[in-house]
Amino acid sequence: MSRLNAAVVGATGIAGQQFLAALADHPLFEVTHLAASSRSAGKTYLEAITTAAGSTQWFCTEPLAPRFAQMTVIEAAKLDAHEVDVVFTALESDAAAELEPLYAQHVPVMSTASAFRMAEDVPVLVPGVNPQHAPLIRQMQAERGWQGFVVPNPNCTTVGLVVSLAPLQQAFGLDSVVMTSLQGCSGAGRSPGVIALDIVDNVIPYIPKEEEKVEAETRKILGTLSGGRITPADFRVSATCTRVPVLEAHTESVFVSLTRPATVEQVSAAMQEFGSEFTGLGHPSSPTRLITVTADPFRPQPRLDRVVEDGMTTTVGRIRACDVMGNGVKYLLVSHNTKMGAGKGALLMAEELVRLGYIGA
């Protein structure tokens, strides 16, 4: 079977590079187009990411695939979407708002940008979590007159939270959630990102707009699709988001009030079993478990657990009863913000949308 042609837009930035790392030698998708700003257009990809001083700005631990290095970068605004079967975009929000609809007129667009997340005809899809929202894609196509569509993945801090909450919602119901995040620096990107003078030996207690995103996206992703719209879930979420001196992966301290009482063992079992149907599909980018529950009281740790399952599993530990929240349970989780929470997560969702017939059909 021949592979689907894919474009990566915003390919030179760090988020675009994460797409390239995930797409190297992919069995379903062949990257045929690399697009970026006009500044990079016309150069080979390697030239585009190499500074005048000769420094190659490739930021992934996976080596840059030689094939990508030699491809010529085109300008994002000039990408002819007809030439590909799917577009993966890693754009800033403003650029995404402008460019993604141009592509989506013709082909599916899998996006890491926030531009369309809260649009009422757009589902925010998380692999294995809310497949029931996928049909909203057809509504979007009908309303907008698009042949393609835009499916954004959520904010990187939302991903681990919704993965861990979904089995609790299904098994016990959710009443409310209190969450404090300890986020890694890579979430802030590199322009300029978090500077060392601010974060070494320090915590930054505020990430603008992050808490609002987490609160709104969580309720949307775990909400109900009916009548062509998603009704947000009716539990409440209160988040405090902080930055810590960690390079990659977000740690989250979660306190949950369940609708129905559950023991620690029941909570643990629900998490461990969650998503087995999805992981059983064996998608190329899929982890073997959506949630890895650890019994080690000193885990999860971001540096140790972000490498498990190539960053595609959410590791949960220290599940305990909480006697403040009603039917309360508390735990910590680690989620890889630039794997499951970024390009590779979007890629896994694309793999599932191929299976479901939304991409490449």
Place this chain on the structure above:
Amino acid sequence: MSRLNAAVVGATGIAGQQFLAALADHPLFEVTHLAASSRSAGKTYLEAITTAAGSTQWFCTEPLAPRFAQMTVIEAAKLDAHEVDVVFTALESDAAAELEPLYAQHVPVMSTASAFRMAEDVPVLVPGVNPQHAPLIRQMQAERGWQGFVVPNPNCTTVGLVVSLAPLQQAFGLDSVVMTSLQGCSGAGRSPGVIALDIVDNVIPYIPKEEEKVEAETRKILGTLSGGRITPADFRVSATCTRVPVLEAHTESVFVSLTRPATVEQVSAAMQEFGSEFTGLGHPSSPTRLITVTADPFRPQPRLDRVVEDGMTTTVGRIRACDVMGNGVKYLLVSHNTKMGAGKGALLMAEELVRLGYIGA
């Protein structure tokens, strides 16, 4: 007026050094005795903290006072408490359980150890927070037949929490508290403390026994003394305690349910006004404000705010409404674990106990 004679026990360890840094040139107390283990006994203090390789193990940023450097260290078990007016102890819990009663038979003992914190006739006193518990000292003396007493300060993670909660309790009542801590490494000491291989680029999500201490101590400190016993406050506390790559100071993300509703402005005002009577006493180790409320959304930060008021104020920021907790408010705080949370906090309490007639009378 002549100064009171003071002994520092456990003087060579990091916690003891913090006492010495706080006690250098103190107007009320003159350190006349330095005590440590038998290994150090008979040496000058400088010799005792200098390794065979010639490295001086003095860990405070304040320089070691030359006077202390030349004092001869005595063995803790042989300290004759009759020779001093007060003993400051910085011992491990087991040693404290054994030695502090020996001293307390004769003189007041101000302790950073946990050994007696949960004893029912022992108050855990926090400067400016619970002076109404001080009379329990007389009960302790009567029941134990001691001329002196033991007053421990709380766990370093408890201190900032109770300082920030006290004004809320007084003004609005407390229903429940959810707290996630991001603790600095100095709280773990140096034997071996937190090793770099564990904490660099990482978070450790568990500190054994810490959550239990915070939950129990908070309710005791904010409880009610009557009939010679303290009844713990009846609000509930749920804590998750983590370690982050920060050298000093603990950051805490707090979610509170108040008994009576309060606006963000009212909460802020209550905190800012808290303790003005106490700070107005002008104790030598006192900050000018027990709580410093910051309007900068990017504060408090442990590296920046731990130096404010020499680590004796609790900095609170990002006060916001929380719609998960009933009558909810959330905020972050930074508290200096080895200043207000350790020796200098115990010293400030001692200054107040002099004023109240419990020490040196």
Place this chain on the structure above:
Amino acid sequence: MSRLNAAVVGATGIAGQQFLAALADHPLFEVTHLAASSRSAGKTYLEAITTAAGSTQWFCTEPLAPRFAQMTVIEAAKLDAHEVDVVFTALESDAAAELEPLYAQHVPVMSTASAFRMAEDVPVLVPGVNPQHAPLIRQMQAERGWQGFVVPNPNCTTVGLVVSLAPLQQAFGLDSVVMTSLQGCSGAGRSPGVIALDIVDNVIPYIPKEEEKVEAETRKILGTLSGGRITPADFRVSATCTRVPVLEAHTESVFVSLTRPATVEQVSAAMQEFGSEFTGLGHPSSPTRLITVTADPFRPQPRLDRVVEDGMTTTVGRIRACDVMGNGVKYLLVSHNTKMGAGKGALLMAEELVRLGYIGA
């Protein structure tokens, strides 16, 4: 005696803030003018450094003096130098090249910028190291027709090196120097400076232009003034400059070939005695020792030694014979790059130039 009026130009940036921290309550200089870019002009200083989101961008550990906070910032290009007795500039090199001559036509300019360091009629003055170069100021004034002058301080990496080499040059002669630096992040400033994703758990082995600066400046500062020009010293310097995950202070590993043999004890003594005449002058910003020699084999350490003497002393340790270099000696030093190596070093030099009659006469 009335104080001299001083302007600080580039006052809102991190280097300018270091000037303000050093100049608060200064006995010789009164800051009467604060200048910055047109973007800040017309605002109070506090407004100028506060973001729209309400975050105050003050980066020094010393608190911002209330008096400075309320001063109105003027535009650097519009500063009337006649109104002050001295200008302290903390500008980027390009701006310095343009603005410093305008001020220097009228008054002395003490600069942290590199723009004029290699001009042949400009001395690079280091407090206590090369007072014999000060007379070149008169040459500069004569040749340029200026009433004032520009005196730059050296690159922050050069400062500690020349302070440590000067006594060796004087006592034993210098044949050659091999140096590897481990530099703190603050040397790169904040725009964007060193980002956490690059430096946490890492070393960056290259700082553009730094090695060339160190090599040329060292030879100039330790060179000979005669005939109205400085002949660089004839020893050779080979440097490799790296960045390490340290916030402040530069560590340097130095290997020296002396002209005449010297024992470790002689080298140590020469360093300890160095500059006593200068420090004996008791300038307000002066350390009590230009060089602090430590016998502790585990020192100097940047985090511990940068606070000694408020960052104005150079700490040298591990002095040993080196059998590769001829008459070889090797040692490590720590120098505070944003104190002695920046504004406060320039201020100390200004204090000396007042004494010598170059400023305020």
Place this chain on the structure above:
Amino acid sequence: MSRLNAAVVGATGIAGQQFLAALADHPLFEVTHLAASSRSAGKTYLEAITTAAGSTQWFCTEPLAPRFAQMTVIEAAKLDAHEVDVVFTALESDAAAELEPLYAQHVPVMSTASAFRMAEDVPVLVPGVNPQHAPLIRQMQAERGWQGFVVPNPNCTTVGLVVSLAPLQQAFGLDSVVMTSLQGCSGAGRSPGVIALDIVDNVIPYIPKEEEKVEAETRKILGTLSGGRITPADFRVSATCTRVPVLEAHTESVFVSLTRPATVEQVSAAMQEFGSEFTGLGHPSSPTRLITVTADPFRPQPRLDRVVEDGMTTTVGRIRACDVMGNGVKYLLVSHNTKMGAGKGALLMAEELVRLGYIGA
């Protein structure tokens, strides 16, 4: 062909774990025995590395092979060396001095300990660097009456240095070497290793005994075997060894005086070509290049380059002329201290000794 039976001694410590990570599914060696202290004996390996609190102390990023997890640990002193074909030891120096001769009476012992490195009948073998020293093994066997032998690998700081110097010695001759190391924390192990309070935001300028080891081992490894003894190479080495806040990999700043002049291009070419004969053998643990020369001026960086070729290549960059050293050249290198510099380096050497007939013949 059946695999050789191998024992790993000191298997529960961090150095032993690195052997296990390297030996999982190895085509030549089958781990049949795991040995450690009496405290671990009788337990399964997983039990032996799991604390009472349920925390698994496995420190490698590679997962623990299930097969090893279930093996029963035996006491090192009771290992019957007859049962295996080779022993890999990861012992502290004192234990190595005692136990390694017991094993070596019967079988080859590949060791990461320093105990026998300076013994005159023992070669310190580095893969691809000094195969000409291997025949000293026969001398050792003859003199000591052993059927086996001990081959230690060098100190982890020595490894990268000798790999980079060997091609220079061969092509141009070596006159002298000046080196400053910036070493990662993993080199200090975990008992207690480097504590966070010492190294975060800091540099430690001294590692006891490290400089002496580097100086002596380098000259031995690059020395000449004749008459049954190794004459150390006659160039001089002067090292300063420091610890920096890096988890893994050592960075070294090297200044070399060559016997014969060479251009930067010639030096670079010599390094790039070095060891191609050895790497061409395709040993299972071999990198494809012993030295990776980078033209990026911002490389090598320990965090980025330690992952290249699974830590088995030495990355060299910033090759420049040095005008202080005679025929001088300077460069930086990164070497992975716990891969090529520890167990996996010893394993690669074992693979070569199998080929040469010293093991398993």
